[in-house]
Amino acid sequence: MTAETPRTPGLPKAQVRPAPDRTSTPTPSKVDRPTRRRGRTRARLIEAAFAVFAERGFGRASIEEICEAAGYTRGAFYSNFSSLDELFFALYEHRAQLIADQVGGVLGRVSGQDTVEVLVNRVIEALTLDRDWIMVRTEFLLHAARSATIAATMTAHRTVVQETLARTLQDVVDLTDLPPALRSGASLARAVMAVHDGVVVEMLLGTGTEELKSWLRTLLLALLD
Template sequence: MSRADGDAGSVGARPVKRRRVQTRARLLDAAFEAFAEDGLGRCTVESICERAGFTRGAFYSNFTSLEELFLAMWEQRSAAMLTEVSAVLESDAVIPDERAAVEFVLSAVPVDDKWFRITSEFTAHALRNPPLRRLMVAREESISAALAPVLSRLLARAGRTVTDSTGLGRALIAVHDGTMAQCLLEPDSAAVREYRVDLFMRVLESYTEPA
């Protein structure tokens, strides 16, 4: 094969790959809205494809099931969250103490009504499906592991050293999920948001110590 033939193949492959990425993104966006509005039980591959403007073939060339699509969505949003938290860390903001560090991180992790509805329903679904449950546990552990060094660096700026990064990650996820429900149920309550920060503070005090 000549160099010209090789280049043509590479150029031709790039638009195909780009279209595939765009198709996958549209399916994920459509699924997010469908899961949030209709719920897992009422969603089908066909309904998601209709929202995205694709056929079933487009879906199955990217995902094998709705569960796989959800896990991809979870991974996508987790990556975005880590990017946001990392961006906050790289800023020049002054972190005078632990409470400021907590408020700093929470500013990058919004309380999302739609996402909470989706994850709550999928968690209930996973409890009835052992293979999916194991996958969700593994994904949560990977998120916690990825977040640990970012939090350690941020807390170091506030004068704290992490003593148990695994325990801290698990506890923070549990507190985030639990307090998010309270914030959504009482969206206008400043007290609830203060309690949320207070609870995060107690977790940090349990898993860190002064540097």
Template sequence: MVATNEPGAPARAKRRRADTRQRLLDAAFDAFAEDGLGRTTVEQICDRAGFTRGAFYSNFSSLEELFLAMWEQRSAQLLEGVRAFLDPDIDIGDPRQAVEYLLSAVPVDDKWFRITYEFTAHALRNPDLRRMMVAREDAIRNALMPVAVTLLERTGRRVPDPGAMGRALIAVHDGTATQCLLEPDDAAVRAHRTDLFLHVVEAYSEPIEP
């Protein structure tokens, strides 16, 4: 008879489940990027990860749920990187430097860009999924903006409407990311991306009165 109260067994089972889930997420990331969301099947992801369909469905109910889990994970990693810039020892002298700091924490990822744009198109055909994406994007923006506001305050500027600035920054990010990926070797394109972010930051903020 196998003992069910072996010391450490629950912890090991939890680690195994977490490892299985992560391997499925990693396999799905590569499959979505290479083959596209519409052409990727549960079986393909399981083959890449080395698991059966049972392992998939014990962790996710659908490919959409898997994608949302992937998005949540990558968003958490993004926020962790951005929050590192709140280190009080980091000296930020002007708004351009604040923008450059933030952009260095938000890399233009070719694979992730392909995945998210295809999934956005999919969500536009699915009202429930679209509402979920809007809610998650709002949560990400609400978490990012306090960091941006704090960085700008260090440069002597305040943000009257963080929500409006957040939407403008996301619009610029999405548009310029496309240009950067289409012309990856053009330094002028990336410089223009920084300039556009700076214009938005200056347009949606104002000097702090002495």
């Protein structure tokens, strides 16, 4: 009940199952590709989970609540995931990928000779300050703190972003005089991420986005200039 969003099926195609032993591949393009409908359902559940986790928190979110928000019943959930943790994990990977792409997009190709200020502005532009995402990310961080496996996943994603940042910040290394320990793109990237992580705490306590961007700029310039 109270479902008003999807309710519109999709169009399957193939599945991941035990593979009915197709010795003679009928159509060369349907080996184990997951069904279309399935993909949509998964995606919708993940999106709904994002909203619910952001609003209620992981601890207080129930499977049913998420399904309701997505316009499905628990049957759909259990058909796609085996636990709430698994969904949470999938959600994190999905969004983290988006973030990485975004950062990569904005900082993509280094534009040769820029001033530090210009570089800082691009970096700030690239870093996310979306409150919902920050909240979900923070919950995930807490999970990582309790599971080496999850921590590894999160670290891996951070590394991707960090490396992108490092390439951009490589230029800064020569533009300004930095303490020895910070004289590398990698360590500068690590520093920028730390500052970002720190500033973001204030966002959770109510500071507005613009104010925070300004504060972030101040800090980064103080550090890098």
